[in-house]
Amino acid sequence: MARSVTTQRKALNTAIAWTIGLLIFFPILWTIITSFKTEAQAISDPPVFLFFNWTTENYTTVMERSNYGRFLWNSIFIAGGSTILGIIIAVPAAWSMAFVPSKRTKDILLWMLSTKMLPAVGVLYPIYLLFIKMGLLDSVVGLTFVLMLINLPIIVWMLYTYFREIPGEILEAARMDGATLKSEILYVLTPMAIPGIASTLLLNFILAWNEAFWTLNLTAAKAAPLTAFIASYSSPEGLFYAKLSAASTMAIAPILILGWFSQKQLVRGLTFGAVK
Secondary structure, three states, X not given: XXXXXXXXXXXXXXXXXXXXXXXXXXXXXXXXXHOOOXXXXXXXXXXXXXXXXXXXXXXXXXXXXXXXXXXXXXXXXXXXXXXXXXXXXXXXXXXXXXXXXXXXXXXXXXXXXXXXXXXXXXXXXXXXXXXXXXXXXXXXXXXXXXXXXXXXXXXXXXHHHHHHOOOHHHHXXXXXXXXXXXXXXHHHHHHHOHHHHHHHHHHHHHHHHHOOHHHHHHOOOOOOOHHHHHHOOEEOOEEOHHHHHHHHHHHHHHHHHHHHXXXXXXXXXXXXXXXX
């Protein structure tokens, strides 16, 4: 009897999980399907789901109209650069907070996290003026630094959480063996926290890749990433839903593929230290 109840409960949990997963994935699936429709089919009422004449015309038009490769490269450079730069800064910061805490460590962590609650539009004007003065407007370097700074609190928090799960005695033993601070971080701490660092890299790469507010306000043409590429298909004349869906699919495809192949590493890192 107990086994029957347990089986039913597992089946119910599985059904709920699949339902939630499908609901979350459905907008992405609908975008992909719409990208293969004509503009008339894309706005038809009632909407058509699978039974229509599939076409790749939208992708051809998007490729002919826009330099997709340039937008893709900008996204890779900005997301990758901001994530790597953030990790370089966050590892020593998280190390000091995890293993050499002060009375104000928790206050500093909370203050850093509170900056994520600040509306981005509230600091847009001073950053915009600063970028003009420094000649960083519409540059991949400037946008890389901005995205690094806005995601830095998350990177520090995640690494701090992972580092807290590493026994401090291991680092003390390394010091007794003559390890310098640099060696301790690079050759002792970092290898032990690889799952956490990897998941932090992946998560923040995704956040930087999907960032739209700063990319649309601080870029024009030269440094525009894929988020600006998508926005270019919204015009005063209206939305071209099929072409917009094709552009969106081309923008999210690289990050979906990356997430698919790295899902095990991401889950492993996010659960790092959860089970003793």
